[in-house]
Amino acid sequence: GNSVTQMEGPVTLSEEAFLTINCTYTATGYPSLFWYVQYPGEGLQLLLKATKADDKGSNKGFEATYRKETTSFHLEKGSVQVSDSAVYFCALGDGANSKLTFGKGITLSVRP
Amino acid sequence: DADVTQTPRNRITKTGKRIMLECSQTKGHDRMYWYRQDPGLGLRLIYYSFDVKDINKGEISDGYSVSRQAQAKFSLSLESAIPNQTALYFCATTGVGSNEQFFGPGTRLTVL
Numbered sequence: 726g727n728s729v730t731q732m733e734g735p736v737t738l739s740e741e742a743f744l745t746i747n748c749t750y751t752a753t754g755y756p757s758l759f760w761y762v763q764y765p766g767e768g769l770q771l772l773l774k775a776t777k778a779d780d781k782g783s784n785k786g787f788e789a790t791y792r793k794e795t796t797s798f799h800l801e802k803g804s805v806q807v808s809d810s811a812v813y814f815c816a817l818g819d820g821a822n823s824k825l826t827f828g829k830g831i832t833l834s835v836r837p
Numbered sequence: 838d839a840d841v842t843q844t845p846r847n848r849i850t851k852t853g854k855r856i857m858l859e860c861s862q863t864k865g866h867d868r869m870y871w872y873r874q875d876p877g878l879g880l881r882l883i884y885y886s887f888d889v890k891d892i893n894k895g896e897i898s899d900g901y902s903v904s905r906q907a908q909a910k911f912s913l914s915l916e917s918a919i920p921n922q923t924a925l926y927f928c929a930t931t932g933v934g935s936n937e938q939f940f941g942p943g944t945r946l947t948v949l
Contacts, residue, residue: 768943823868823931823934828879
């Protein structure tokens with residue numbers, strides 16, 4: 726079956742630091758890959774996505790590249806802000822059923 | 838107005854009580870989902886529905902039931918609540934052929 730593995734957290738960074746959050750997946754076929762973000766007290770919202778190998782998703786300064794050879798979709802940002810403090814979820818999409826398989830999520834805290 | 842709404846937002850109940858969580862969406866999508874979120878476990882799928890007459894179990898459906906009253910409404914019921922059902926519950930929706938799910942704000946349920 727499909728699965729998503731995220732690096733263990735939590736992660737605490739200083740403002741303007743570089744961020745990398747690792748995500749690897751196991752899937753049959755050609756899934757879509759997503760990063761969702763959950764700000765405190767809110768639901769999940771889509772941060773970025775990639776639908777095929779070598780695609781790069783980007784939004785709000787965050788980027789992730791769909792790497793089929795390493796089955797990875799790592800999230801990066803060059804300079805984090807306090808407002809980026811949230812929980813980040815990597816997810817894999819089963820196109821046929823529109824079902825998502827989520828990683829466990831990682832909490833990012835950015836201090837001033 | 839929010840595209841996906843959930844009621845109630847917070848609920849405290851006692852063991853053995855029946856409780857219903859409601860979800861409505863205005864996006865016109867056919868597919869709706871119920872997840873629960875537990876710390877360190879990410880989101881896990883409880884039930885999903887492709888239309889009013891098509892309801893499917895997810896990975897953790899035991900102890901839960903659902904009702905799809907209309908295209909826009911999808912309710913989750915706990916027939917006899919137990920403490921390990923204490924969690925944050927999310928409803929989501931997506932269109933046919935898409936993996937991009939839109940989430941409600943969540944319901945925080947506590948079972949004493």
